[in-house]
Amino acid sequence: MTHAPQIKIPATYMRGGTSKGVFFRLQDLPEPCQVPGAARDALLLRVLGSPDPYGKQIDGLGGATSSTSKAVILSQSQRPDHDVEYLFGQVAIDRPMVDWSGNCGNLAAAVGPFAISRRLVAPERIPDNGLCAVRIWQANIGKTIVAHVPIANGVVQETGDFELDGVIFPAAEVRLEFLEPVNEDDGPMFPTGNLVDDLEVPGIGTLKATLINAGIPTIFVEARALGYTGTESQEAINGDPKALAMFETIRAQGALRMGLIQDLHEAATRQHTPKIAFVAPPTDYVASSGKPVAASEIDLCVRALSMGKLHHAMMGTAAVAIGTAAAIPGTLVNRAAGGGERTAVRFGHPSGTLRVGAEPRVINGRWTLTKATLSRSARVIMEGWVCVPWASAPPA
Structure with a gap:
């Protein structure tokens, strides 16, 4: 019996804040997975090693916790005043489910560095030294995030002395601005109308x-x-x-x-x-x-x-x-x-x-949020190709 070979997909394994995830450029995914649907979900589940009734994700890149069972898909943004579009998938560990209902603020810290290093940000927007303000469209929730990424000698600076509780080693600081997380066009900040x-x-x-x-x-x-x-x-x-x-x-x-x-x-x-x-x-x-x-x-x-x-x-x-x-x-x-x-x-x-x-x-009598800010750090852990068994992945 002949078994199908594995396929190789360009991917980067990154830490962002206190989370880790597998990052992809949209254009690098197999064609059926470049659009939302069952094929994309099946691919990401197999990449992370889910569903795993043992709860260990041994046969994938997942780390058997909610903080380490995540996937990110990025593409250049066609929206005015944005550099990149960021789509986040929370991959369940023990069941065949990818939840697309929300954002990951921790991995948002890695989006800017990835976008710069993978040429998703226009070169003229990147300084030789200083901070590059990467303008991110968070596609899950339809909101803007600005990541202030440190640049040294024209490339992303990942090392530094910024300490983040929950991460044992220091790194370079990435400051995040969540712009208008709640505004007049959204539903109410307090869905019931009550503070308590x-x-x-x-x-x-x-x-x-x-x-x-x-x-x-x-x-x-x-x-x-x-x-x-x-x-x-x-x-x-x-x-x-x-x-x-x-x-x-x-x-x-x-x-x-x-x-x-x-x-x-x-x-x-x-x-x-x-x-x-x-x-x-x-x-x-x-x-x-x-x-x-x-x-x-x-x-x-x-x-x-x-x-x-x-x-x-x-x-x-x-x-x-x-x-x-x-x-x-x-x-x-x-x-x-x-x-x-x-x-x-x-x-x-x-x-x-x-x-x-x-x-x-x-x-107009309703609470809104102009901006929220916090600092995280991020770095590349490994880059190259993720290998996925052909029989378990959607056809390219």
Whole structure:
């Protein structure tokens, strides 16, 4: 019996923020995969090694966590004032699903460097030295991100002394600006019209919740209402199946209340959004690296779940939601941070701390968000070709 050979596709494996993913140029994908659909999803699933009932993604590039099971497809943008179009796919580990419903703020830090090095940015836009402002159209959510990428001697500078909690080695800083993550043309930032809702969750009770769509749809609840302190480690939550089931139940009810799904069963097919997080006032704790975090260093504590598990640090898009909610008096996040008005917040997460700026304002009686900012880092880990078994991949 003759078996089909593997195909080779140009690809780059990159770290962006506290995530890793496989990056492709759209033009390098097999022709059936250059458009959305089953062929593209099947290819990305096979590249990452999903679905894997063992949960390890041994036969692919996935790292068996939500932070490392990701794919990015980039192309030159045809939109005015944009350099590149960025499409993000969150690849499920144990099921045959690619979720295209949201953005990845962490990998957004790697989009600019990849676009520059793969000649998706016009050469005249790249300085010999300094910062290159790469204008990114985030295709999943239809928003603009500007990545300020350091350039040295005409090429992307990846090394540096910028430290990001959740990443062990320092690198060059990439500053991200999320422009108008929420504006007048979008649906309401608070889908229910309330800063705080009473969310009825069968089997758990009625919880106070802030339901916000800024950066990414996010459900915030109070840590104390669930018996937590907001300083929990990743193992404390992910090692407790009952806790994970509880959070998924809350997430599904919140998604329904936000109008993101019409039936609770749909939540299982929409794992990437919304996110769910729990907040608490600032408290001393020890980060996963062993570094002590003092209450005096932060404004509040936040723990967030992604793809059904507690995140080891913080998703970039969820950080935007945290910063936005913290700046709006009356939300649960703002209350946990001590109340009042603010334009930036520093919060504690399992791996350390993160600062995010946000500029929300009221226009025509409705909250909007002008800009959110945060700094990450990124670098190429490996580049070349990813090999995909021909029989398991869509035909070229």
